[in-house]
């Protein structure tokens with residue numbers, strides 16, 4: 635089967651965008667893995683598939699698949715690319731587009747300078763909704779919050795790493811590091827992703843606080859490995875930094891692929907606002923094998 639796709643990126647987090655507004659493409663997890671493959675497919679961290687929405691007042695739905703083929707709830711950089719995609723494909727002329735994701739309805743909005751702002755909704759702290767199982771762990775109190783000690787099998791002589799846990803629609807575990815350049819992202823990241831306290835696995839963030847208004851961040855993403863940027867990871871890190879008493883309400887997040895700005899008023903029901911770039915790289919077609 636031959637399918638059309640658009641390659642996009644947001645701060646270096648890259649996507650294959652698919653248009654299912656005219657009908658389903660009928661792809662399986664194996665097809666998503668093939669499209670994401672950097673040698674045999676197009677290459678991407680995530681695949682976003684845009685569909686029409688049957689609900690009144692909602693413009694579209696989209697589903698997100700990680701490079702490993704698994705479907706996930708939310709994707710911040712993808713949300714920004716989505717609004718540019720539907721406009722460039724002539725699917726809408728709106729500046730702000732309401733879209734249903736597995737994690738709920740969001741409304742990415744084009745800014746006059748070409749960046750996109752997304753209201754990512756309020757962070758979720760209830761442990762069972764993240765989901766995070768704290769059985770057997772005693773938290774450390776820090777600021778107005780808690781950090782949880784995770785023992786990582788065979789890592790750092792079993793000394794625990796301390797993580798703040800939060801959901802931005804998808805699960806995140808954020809730890810503080812002195813320097814992201816030397817942080818053990820590739821060693822500890824996969825162990826945190828698969829730690830048994832996270833029944834749905836987790837995205838592992840490594841945050842260096844530069845000042846109260848600036849952090850550097852690397853994220854080892856669930857189902858994709860380290861990416862150049864993670865939008866929900868940036869939101870989770872800033873929320874964690876604010877609750878730990880380290881950050882102000884507006885923070886620039888420097889990732890390896892670009893800069894995002896995150897704002898959160900700090901009350902538990904306040905939405906997290908994310909602003910950043912979204913860029914189309916190219917459009918093309920690819921022959922997808924029936925059974926990749």
Ligand SMILES: N[C@@H](CCC[C@H](N)C(=O)O)C(=O)O
Nearest residue numbers: 709710711804856864865866
């Ligand atoms: N890159 C994304 C997050 C994509 C999903 C994530 N890997 C997960 O499994 O939850 C972002 O920009 O938020």
